[in-house]
Amino acid sequence: MSEDVVAQSVNVKNIGLRGVTVADTKISFIDGDNGILLYRGYRIEELVELSSFMEVAFLLLNGYLPKKKELEDFESALKDARDLPAFFVEILKKCPANADPMDMLQTGICLMAMFDPGPKEESRETHIRKSLRLIASIPAMIAAWHRIRQGLEPVPPDERLSHAANFLWQLHGSEPDEKTASVLDKCLILHAEHTFNASTFACRQVVSTQARLYAGVAASLGALSGRLHGGANSRVMEMLLALENEKDIDRWVTNELDHGRRIMGMGHAVYKTMDPRAGFLKQMAVELGVKTGMEKWRILSEKLEASSIREFRKRGKTDILPNVDFYSAPVYFMMGIPPDLMTPVFAMSRIVGWCAHIIEEKFAEAQEKPALYRPKAEYVGQYFGLTGCRYESLVKKEEKLSGS
Numbered sequence: 001m002s003e004d005v006v007a008q009s010v011n012v013k014n015i016g017l018r019g020v021t022v023a024d025t026k027i028s029f030i031d032g033d034n035g036i037l038l039y040r041g042y043r044i045e046e047l048v049e050l051s052s053f054m055e056v057a058f059l060l061l062n063g064y065l066p067k068k069k070e071l072e073d074f075e076s077a078l079k080d081a082r083d084l085p086a087f088f089v090e091i092l093k094k095c096p097a098n099a100d101p102m103d104m105l106q107t108g109i110c111l112m113a114m115f116d117p118g119p120k121e122e123s124r125e126t127h128i129r130k131s132l133r134l135i136a137s138i139p140a141m142i143a144a145w146h147r148i149r150q151g152l153e154p155v156p157p158d159e160r161l162s163h164a165a166n167f168l169w170q171l172h173g174s175e176p177d178e179k180t181a182s183v184l185d186k187c188l189i190l191h192a193e194h195t196f197n198a199s200t201f202a203c204r205q206v207v208s209t210q211a212r213l214y215a216g217v218a219a220s221l222g223a224l225s226g227r228l229h230g231g232a233n234s235r236v237m238e239m240l241l242a243l244e245n246e247k248d249i250d251r252w253v254t255n256e257l258d259h260g261r262r263i264m265g266m267g268h269a270v271y272k273t274m275d276p277r278a279g280f281l282k283q284m285a286v287e288l289g290v291k292t293g294m295e296k297w298r299i300l301s302e303k304l305e306a307s308s309i310r311e312f313r314k315r316g317k318t319d320i321l322p323n324v325d326f327y328s329a330p331v332y333f334m335m336g337i338p339p340d341l342m343t344p345v346f347a348m349s350r351i352v353g354w355c356a357h358i359i360e361e362k363f364a365e366a367q368e369k370p371a372l373y374r375p376k377a378e379y380v381g382q383y384f385g386l387t388g389c390r391y392e393s394l395v396k397k398e399e400k401l402s403g404s
């Protein structure tokens, strides 16, 4: 190894890998200083205003915008994959009703792996088939789980309905109005992809070992569940519910920060300006607040946002602003989605990004050839052997002690 490479690899040591480029990707781009997010070269603002989740899913997986017929075929393949296998529902019925929905989802992915018709098929086409199977079945799993844990029967899918509308139908057992379904569709677009975030890096790292797609997705779900990542939206809603009757939000925020606690939904590892997704979600909170008569959650969120920003600034932190999870919490709540299902709903969208990255990683679509991730760590422990101390077995030590 040349001296240059050695010097570089020493410099790379960086807790949390902030600012370290570990791979190339053609899937998305973020400019954190200027609040820019692109999916396959298209600005998120245009996609959310003009496109649909189905179109964005096609774009992310295939790398180009679909023609009309391609989009129809894609949507129809997803509709065909919506039904959950009967065994799956039977297993859910045996799970404890208070199980964490993210654990249920992770288990669900492994079950789907075991019952895949061609689990060992490794072509790009099979990866697309498996991706569609998961994009279609994750919402079905979430909805079925929510019904079953309330002692209700799962609702069968309705093929007349869009991906977002069908999810709300299967979750609540009543058809959503057009506005609510359209807001959810836009939320799914906003959450679908975000470069090398923790859960995406997790699946890329797992499949770089040539592990299968389902193994990568199960790893991603584990990473997403954490409160510093996708788990934040559930925590934001818990925080808002706890603050429902709080008169002095400023005092509450100061107290949280004084005790070293984090305000969930605020701050981002990459964006140092407004997260471009957060502005859309804030606007959706305004619209749904008016529509549902639940404006108090939007008002409370805005008070908390303003109070947190003021307090962060007093402490010299000018770049901690709402992220995608902050306003998605009141938006989902106003759609009747309970707090503990908010992270699973995030997964129901991000599954598209994960699958796109798994395919890119496995088929080396942005680099010369597939490569196993194998970073280095600097050993900062002790060197017993090298410093003269030697390993002594327990038996020997005991023999010494007993004098034998």
Ligand SMILES: CC(C)(COP(=O)(O)OP(=O)(O)OC[C@H]1O[C@@H](n2cnc3c(N)ncnc32)[C@H](O)[C@@H]1OP(=O)(O)O)[C@@H](O)C(=O)NCCC(=O)NCCS
Residues within 6 Å of the ligand: 227, 228, 229, 230, 232, 257, 261, 262, 263, 264, 265, 266, 267, 268, 269, 270, 317, 320, 323, 324, 325
């Ligand atoms: C997402 C997050 C981990 C990114 O953090 P980061 O900018 O990469 O860096 P750090 O976690 O090291 O935070 C930097 C500093 O800002 C503070 N900070 C960042 N976000 C904060 C928050 N939401 N509340 C309170 N303090 C926060 C940290 O405590 C740290 O302070 P210190 O330097 O005095 O120790 C962080 O903003 C956070 O924990 N947010 C809340 C959880 C969340 O919403 N996650 C979803 C992200 S999309």
